[in-house]
Amino acid sequence: MNKVLLLLLVQFIVVSFFAQTDQEKAFEKAKEAIKMMDAGQIDESIQLLRECEKMDPENYQYPYEIAYAHVLKEEYDKAAKILKKVKKYKFINSQVYQMLGNCYSLMGKPEVAIKEYEMGMKVFPNSGNLHLEKGNIYLGQGKYDEAVVNYENGIAVDPTFTSNYYRLAKLFLNSRDKLSGLIYGEIFMNLERTTTRTQEMSELLYDAYQSSITLGDTMRVTFCKVIIDAATIVSGEEFRLPLCAVFENNFILALLGEQTLDLNSLASIRKKFIENYFKKDAEEYPNVLFQFHKQMLDNGVFDAYNHYLFQIGNQEEFNQWKESHQKEFEEFVVWYIQEENSLKITNDTKFIRSR
Numbered sequence: 054m055n056k057v058l059l060l061l062l063v064q065f066i067v068v069s070f071f072a073q074t075d076q077e078k079a080f081e082k083a084k085e086a087i088k089m090m091d092a093g094q095i096d097e098s099i100q101l102l103r104e105c106e107k108m109d110p111e112n113y114q115y116p117y118e119i120a121y122a123h124v125l126k127e128e129y130d131k132a133a134k135i136l137k138k139v140k141k142y143k144f145i146n147s148q149v150y151q152m153l154g155n156c157y158s159l160m161g162k163p164e165v166a167i168k169e170y171e172m173g174m175k176v177f178p179n180s181g182n183l184h185l186e187k188g189n190i191y192l193g194q195g196k197y198d199e200a201v202v203n204y205e206n207g208i209a210v211d212p213t214f215t216s217n218y219y220r221l222a223k224l225f226l227n228s229r230d231k232l233s234g235l236i237y238g239e240i241f242m243n244l245e246r247t248t249t250r251t252q253e254m255s256e257l258l259y260d261a262y263q264s265s266i267t268l269g270d271t272m273r274v275t276f277c278k279v280i281i282d283a284a285t286i287v288s289g290e291e292f293r294l295p296l297c298a299v300f301e302n303n304f305i306l307a308l309l310g311e312q313t314l315d316l317n318s319l320a321s322i323r324k325k326f327i328e329n330y331f332k333k334d335a336e337e338y339p340n341v342l343f344q345f346h347k348q349m350l351d352n353g354v355f356d357a358y359n360h361y362l363f364q365i366g367n368q369e370e371f372n373q374w375k376e377s378h379q380k381e382f383e384e385f386v387v388w389y390i391q392e393e394n395s396l397k398i399t400n401d402t403k404f405i406r407s408r
Contacts, residue, residue, distance in 0.1 A: 102122070124159075187203045221234070231277060234261060243395070277297035316364075327350055354384065
């Protein structure tokens with residue numbers, strides 16, 4: 054009886070294997086090819102991907118991965134030729150245009166790269182990655198205003214794509230408008246958690262607060278410069294202050310009584326700022342990040358969040374605080390990792406400095 058069962062099992066496995074469709078077989082082979090590529094066996098992976106392409110000729114992913122393999126080999130011209138053909142496939146995504154544009158950029162043809170990104174935007178109008186790459190071209194050329202416009206356009210069409218926030222934060226934190234950098238950077242850290250980029254941003258944000266706040270007899274803040282353009286004031290309409298003015302008016306009040314600036318005091322200052330802001334300005338000047346702060350304040354986790362957020366800026370103090378607030382920190386982590394408690398960015402709530 055056992056021999057019969059064993060024979061039936063073997064027959065079932067053989068039949069199941071041959072019952073696989075070509076698409077399924079190609080998919081399994083492609084997984085092996087990707088592993089080989091990751092291991093540095095690029096030529097071998099290309100050969101396997103070509104077999105996949107023959108088995109499933111309508112699937113753009115196999116020639117796309119072949120093109121990526123050529124990019125890894127710095128054979129950008131070969132990759133571009135493949136991707137130009139891939140664009141004609143019935144089902145593709147915005148990454149095809151992204152990689153093709155990147156190939157032209159790496160070949161020293163930024164104008165051609167921009168045209169590819171723009172063609173991709175027409176096909177995939179909600180792709181923040183294409184605006185990112187176009188912005189990167191301008192950033193590399195030192196055209197910072199054009200870069201900012203494209204990164205912000207990326208947020209406008211794709212408000213949860215993180216890299217546009219990252220780029221904007223780094224640009225503005227190195228400018229006179231640190232407030233925009235702080236907001237973009239903190240939104241970025243909430244959308245993209247626990248990466249090397251978030252660690253970098255943690256330190257940048259902490260340093261920006263340190264450089265923008267002066268305590269003592271000459272207490273002042275220099276997060277941004279209030280600019281009111283008279284040409285934008287329309288007769289008969291209610292005048293609206295720039296966000297910079299609203300922020301600094303509330304923030305300077307939050308500094309009262311503070312003598313030093315460290316993780317503990319920064320957490321206290323930001324708590325008082327949110328309390329001040331929600332007394333009179335939150336309704337008229339809504340901000341998705343400040344609303345998230347209020348949510349955490351109401352749930353008793355805002356102090357721990359602030360220590361978590363800025364920890365790389367002052368790691369020694371964070372470790373000391375965490376050691377004496379272990380229960381509080383664990384409660385924050387439990388709350389913070391729940392999907393319903395994540396920062397919700399939508400087309401209605403997204404933050405764009407210029408709008």
